[in-house]
Amino acid sequence: MGVVTSRETGVEGRPPAVIVAGVDHLPPGADRVHQTEDGASARVVGGSTDRRARRALVLVAIGVVLVGLLAAAVWVRAGRETGPAAQGGLRPVVERRLPHDPEAFTQGLEVVDGEVIESTGLYGESSVRRWDLDTGRTVDQVDVPQEFFAEGVTALPDGRLVQLTWKEGTAFVRNPDTLAEVGRFDYEGEGWGICMDEPNDRLVMSDGSATLTFRDTDTFAVEGSVDVIDDGGAPVSELNELECVDGRVWANVWQTDTIVVIDPVDGSLDATVDASGLLTEDQRAEADVLNGIAALPDGSFLLTGKLWPAAFVVNFEPIEGDR
Ligand SMILES: [Ca+2]
Secondary structure (H helix, E strand, O other): OOEOOOOOOOOOEEOOOHHHHHHHHOOOOOEEHHHHHHOOOEEOOOOOOHHHHHHHHHHHHHHHHHHHHHHHHHHHHHHHHOOOOOEEEEEEEEEEEEEEEOOOEEEEEEEEEEEEEEEEOOOOOOOOEEEEEOOOEEEEEEEEOOOOOEEEEEOOOOOOEEEOOOOOEEEEEOOOOOOEEEEEEOOOOOOOOOEHHHHHEEEEEEEOOEEEEEEEOOOOOEEEEOOOOOOOEOOOEEEEEEEEOEEEEEEEEEEOEEEEEEEEOOOEEEEEEEEOOOOOOOHHHHOOOEEEEOOOOOOOOOEOOOOEEEEEEEEEEEOOOOO
């Protein structure tokens, strides 16, 4: 950096910008140019100025550390809150791990009479299957015609199963023992997730938007809907696989490790679940997204995802230090 001349004093010296970086390297008492607050330069002499400069350096260093700590705190919090904002944060505690078919593109998960009913998607690969909750072994499987992309599944009050399709506007009604088709419902729009809201005697259905639709359990007719919003008033879209539990709706948020707990009365969130970390890094590399939540009679939940090699029986606990 070359010698500059102060625009006010006309004194030759170092460029004003070197005051912090270079001042301590001058011999004590040496003349220097100091940049004042208004950007002008003034000639000052060392001694007490050196001490002030050192003090300023210490203050700058402390400031840099504090700003760094603040940035780190904001970054950590932002990383934890990649999903929608809600007051309660939960995380799963794994109680048991069991095998899951890594070829199963999970779109619906429900536990009925101690067995798992799973719907899998993709054209030409869709199915409905029943598997053993102890071993993970598939007991029954019925394939869906290849022109249908199967989606969520749940059990109607009379025990029959209802299985959605993505864009085909068809819901298959199935015998719960044989999984065979015994009827169909037609509907408009896309089908993603579905669950049976027993206290309110209605089906709850998602379509990938932030809106949940309520349907009659006999006719599948629309009875109403609610828009889901987070604590900041933002819509929570991409609602996918659902689970109705005690009047609340638990929903996987597509392409995230987040599950939201929805109050269907007003669409507000009771909590968000951070379900990241269930799979190992190697497993994640082969698997698709988290999708699949089913309540168990003892209050625990079964979680899995598309092409996941494992399913997990979990309980949820509050995230310490969360809001
Ligand atoms: Ca479910």
